[in-house]
Amino acid sequence: MRNFDARGASKQMEKKMAGPKAHEWIADMAPYVPGKAKVDGIANPVKLSSNECVYGASPKALDAFARSAGQVLRYPEADSAALRTAIAEVYGLDADRIVCGAGSDDILTLLIHSYAGPGDEVIYSQYGFMVYPVQTKAVGATGIAVPNKNWAADVDGILEAVTADTKLVFIDNPNNPTGAYLPWSEIERLHAGLPENVLLVLDAAYAECVTAEDYKAGEEMVERASNVIMTRTFSKMYALAGLRVGWAYAAPAIIDILNRVRMPFNVCLPGQPAGPACRD
Numbered sequence: 001m002r003n004f005d006a007r008g009a010s011k012q013m014e015k016k017m018a019g020p021k022a023h024e025w026i027a028d029m030a031p032y033v034p035g036k037a038k039v040d041g042i043a044n045p046v047k048l049s050s051n052e053c054v055y056g057a058s059p060k061a062l063d064a065f066a067r068s069a070g071q072v073l074r075y076p077e078a079d080s081a082a083l084r085t086a087i088a089e090v091y092g093l094d095a096d097r098i099v100c101g102a103g104s105d106d107i108l109t110l111l112i113h114s115y116a117g118p119g120d121e122v123i124y125s126q127y128g129f130m131v132y133p134v135q136t137k138a139v140g141a142t143g144i145a146v147p148n149k150n151w152a153a154d155v156d157g158i159l160e161a162v163t164a165d166t167k168l169v170f171i172d173n174p175n176n177p178t179g180a181y182l183p184w185s186e187i188e189r190l191h192a193g194l195p196e197n198v199l200l201v202l203d204a205a206y207a208e209c210v211t212a213e214d215y216k217a218g219e220e221m222v223e224r225a226s227n228v229i230m231t232r233t234f235s236k237m238y239a240l241a242g243l244r245v246g247w248a249y250a251a252p253a254i255i256d257i258l259n260r261v262r263m264p265f266n267v268c269l270p271g272q273p274a275g276p277a278c279r280d
């Protein structure tokens, strides 16, 4: 029998308890709790809390999805070129300024991870989309939640909150969860008031749902500004939430950054043809 070495044993214990340590700001985070997805007595309920589309996806998209089944042994196209070309055609955009993601969540997350870190500030609305505060925490940056005005983003409040440490400003327009939107003149006023080094993220997940004439999603601002990115998704209006297909439009320098940090095969193989099929 070996002599029991109390000091050695407690050292061992310390070592065990120490274990690998995540950043302290991540240890402070609460895991994401998704909205309720099951209801007793109702088969396949639609999750309105996540704005799942009650009408379902286009049969053509579903057909494209089904046809991709025989191809799933392959990796998807790494740069989503066919998908980007189709998006560019439909919206009259430059395919080289588009990047695709596993949902727009993927792109929103990568933006925060690329442009903010400890000591930096990220601004969003108090009742804004949840991904912004969660990912801001994940990188150890400080989130600044500006109170909403008439349920939409408050441009004056946001401009007042900007400091030398501000790196990103997020506007979900229309807003989730309030549903309110900012007219284009307000987005212009916001952009004009922001320093050039602050990245303005126009999250237009619901652009296809807006019919108001004073609304714009943001393409034209992207084309003339170096500090604006517009994010879009096939999850909501096109009802492909389960396939996780999103995209963004921005100046080439921002697209270049996103292409460096994104996973090489970030849009799944069945998702790539399903998006363009919605258009046919």
Ligand SMILES: *Cc1c(COP(=O)(O)O)cnc(C)c1O
Residues within 6 Å of the ligand: 050, 051, 102, 103, 104, 105, 106, 129, 172, 175, 176, 203, 205, 232, 233, 234, 235, 236, 241, 244, 245, 246
């Ligand atoms: C649903 C939603 C998204 C993200 O959707 P994806 O499925 O990741 O494309 C982004 N922004 C807002 C405001 C949303 O409501």
